[in-house]
Amino acid sequence: MINRRQFLKATGAGASALVAGGITSLVEAAGTGAATKSAENFNPDLDIALKATPAEIPILPGNPTNVWSYRAQLVKGDPASLVHLERSYLGPIIRARTGQKVRIRFTNDVADETIVHWHGLHVPADMDGHPRFVIPKGKSYIYQFEVRNRAGTYWYHPHPHGITGPQVYGGLAGLFLVSDAEEQAAGLPSGSYDIPLVIQDRAFDHSNQLIYLSGHRMEQMTGFLGDWIMVNGQPGFSLPVATRVYRLRFLNGSNSRIYKLAWQDGHPLTIIGTDGGLLEKPVQRRYVMLGPGERLELWADFSQYPVGSESTLVSLPFDAGAMGGGRVRGRMMGSGAELPNGAGFSILRVKVNRQEKETLALPQRLSTIDRYRLADAVNREYPRRFHLVMRHMAWTINGRTFRMREVAGDEKVRLNTLEVWEFINEGNGMGMMGGMNMPHPMHLHGMQFQVLERRGVRHDGYVDEGWKDTVLLMPGERIRLLVCFGDYPGLFLYHCHNLEHEDMGMMRNYLIENTTASV
Numbered sequence: 001m002i003n004r005r006q007f008l009k010a011t012g013a014g015a016s017a018l019v020a021g022g023i024t025s026l027v028e029a030a031g032t033g034a035a036t037k038s039a040e041n042f043n044p045d046l047d048i049a050l051k052a053t054p055a056e057i058p059i060l061p062g063n064p065t066n067v068w069s070y071r072a073q074l075v076k077g078d079p080a081s082l083v084h085l086e087r088s089y090l091g092p093i094i095r096a097r098t099g100q101k102v103r104i105r106f107t108n109d110v111a112d113e114t115i116v117h118w119h120g121l122h123v124p125a126d127m128d129g130h131p132r133f134v135i136p137k138g139k140s141y142i143y144q145f146e147v148r149n150r151a152g153t154y155w156y157h158p159h160p161h162g163i164t165g166p167q168v169y170g171g172l173a174g175l176f177l178v179s180d181a182e183e184q185a186a187g188l189p190s191g192s193y194d195i196p197l198v199i200q201d202r203a204f205d206h207s208n209q210l211i212y213l214s215g216h217r218m219e220q221m222t223g224f225l226g227d228w229i230m231v232n233g234q235p236g237f238s239l240p241v242a243t244r245v246y247r248l249r250f251l252n253g254s255n256s257r258i259y260k261l262a263w264q265d266g267h268p269l270t271i272i273g274t275d276g277g278l279l280e281k282p283v284q285r286r287y288v289m290l291g292p293g294e295r296l297e298l299w300a301d302f303s304q305y306p307v308g309s310e311s312t313l314v315s316l317p318f319d320a321g322a323m324g325g326g327r328v329r330g331r332m333m334g335s336g337a338e339l340p341n342g343a344g345f346s347i348l349r350v351k352v353n354r355q356e357k358e359t360l361a362l363p364q365r366l367s368t369i370d371r372y373r374l375a376d377a378v379n380r381e382y383p384r385r386f387h388l389v390m391r392h393m394a395w396t397i398n399g400r401t402f403r404m405r406e407v408a409g410d411e412k413v414r415l416n417t418l419e420v421w422e423f424i425n426e427g428n429g430m431g432m433m434g435g436m437n438m439p440h441p442m443h444l445h446g447m448q449f450q451v452l453e454r455r456g457v458r459h460d461g462y463v464d465e466g467w468k469d470t471v472l473l474m475p476g477e478r479i480r481l482l483v484c485f486g487d488y489p490g491l492f493l494y495h496c497h498n499l500e501h502e503d504m505g506m507m508r509n510y511l512i513e514n515t516t517a518s519v
């Protein structure tokens with residue numbers, strides 16, 4: 001069942017590619033032994049067969065579009081745990097409850113090697129979809145983990161090194177929604193009033209096939225930008241609603257596009273949740289910046305809208321920095337030329353098409369969040385600093401790029417400790433391009449964290465009140481996070497979630513060491 005030989009072979013192959021040189025290299029089996037042991041008495045509540053496979057989907061009028069798509073079948077569990085989206089390249093929505101044991105038998109049926117990562121979920125290192133676990137076409141990887149996250153909007157996508165961008169772009173992504181008792185007690189719209197909305201951008205050629213980057217270095221430095229805004233895999237998305245309240249869950253599933261979300265009519269957004277689930281209480285913003293990988297949940301009340309009226313969710317124009325702003329348009333070859341990062345456009349239209357009596361009122365209390373305290377951080381005097389800088393025409397973290405098993409001395413943390421991490425997007429225009437400033441959405445694997453503070457921010461578009469796993473840094477901004485490395489030792493990733501930046505190596509390992517166990 002578990003293809004253990006394949007598994008070990010893949011691990012071994014990775015080890016042979018090990019690179020040393022001034023920085024400590026890691027030789028380990030990343031807890032594979034432990035996972036295999038516990039696999040024997042793992043009795044899943046939810047058992048899913050998932051595959052990545054080529055597919056043809058009708059997207060635009062005319063020819064269908066060739067995509068890669070996740071498809072799934074329920075082996076065991078509640079049939080409501082798998083929600084298939086009609087006519088979409090997106091994978092099915094997986095729904096689980098906190099505390100459930102989940103097995104996912106993943107099979108790779110596409111030409112590239114790949115592996116699945118559960119973005120935002122707190123799982124053991126060998127269940128996290130690190131690129132060293134990639135499998136070739138025809139092989140399988142068995143995931144088994146307990147859902148330890150609180151209720152929230154998580155997602156899954158590929159994570160092979162260097163080709164995550166094209167694979168996600170090709171259609172490989174899906175939502176993983178977790179529910180729990182606290183959420184159910186909160187009094188939020190549910191069932192068909194709870195609507196997941198995945199925002200992405202795409203570019204198509206004249207025969208309706210997806211266009212990715214042409215291979216220009218400049219394009220990769222910026223990241224892919226398409227001129228079609230898709231919601232749940234569909235262009236020109238419109239949402240029919242009744243005169244009542246909805247819970248709208250947004251994922252920015254784009255490779256590099258940032259959205260400055262707002263209601264076109266100027267109503268403020270009522271935000272109830274972020275990456276790691278519900279906020280303590282609703283907050284209002286005129287707009288919210290949503291970087292790749294981030295999620296945002298809205299309370300959207302259409303009860304005062306007349307039947308027949310429309311409401312549009314837009315992305316407002318903003319300054320995305322020297323490169324992201326499209327000032328290199330001439331060179332962009334079909335990517336971003338039409339719609340640079342920071343351009344304004346509409347994302348979806350809400351059409352009020354029927355009367356329904358509203359019974360829900362906006363809860364004043366949504367959930368409980370225990371705040372971390374800086375005083376409890378083991379490195380409170382010396383935050384770990386990560387500078388997001390360009391070196392030799394590559395985006396780096398502290399001047400380093402990704403190597404499969406490499407962990408530097410300052411990338412090792414101790415199990416069950418609370419730390420302060422600081423990301424710094426200098427935005428000082430360094431580099432030969434003269435002004436290469438870009439936003440970077442920074443993401444940590446395995447953990448949800450809390451935002452301690454931001455500096456250099458000249459807008460009010462962030463929602464840092466709740467649990468986060470991805471945070472956007474515009475040029476000139478810096479952020480301090482509090483993160484607790486609980487439960488699972490091993491090798492995890494942190495990286496820029498601009499997928500082209502990630503692919504070019506703006507990603508590093510960090511190692512959670514179980515120092516007491518090794519004594």
Ligand code: C2O
Pocket residue numbers: 117119157159293443445493495497
């Ligand atoms: Cu969605 Cu490594 O991330």
Ligand code: CU
Pocket residue numbers: 117118119120443444445446
């Ligand atoms: Cu992730």
Ligand code: CU
Pocket residue numbers: 395439440441496497498501502506
């Ligand atoms: Cu980046």
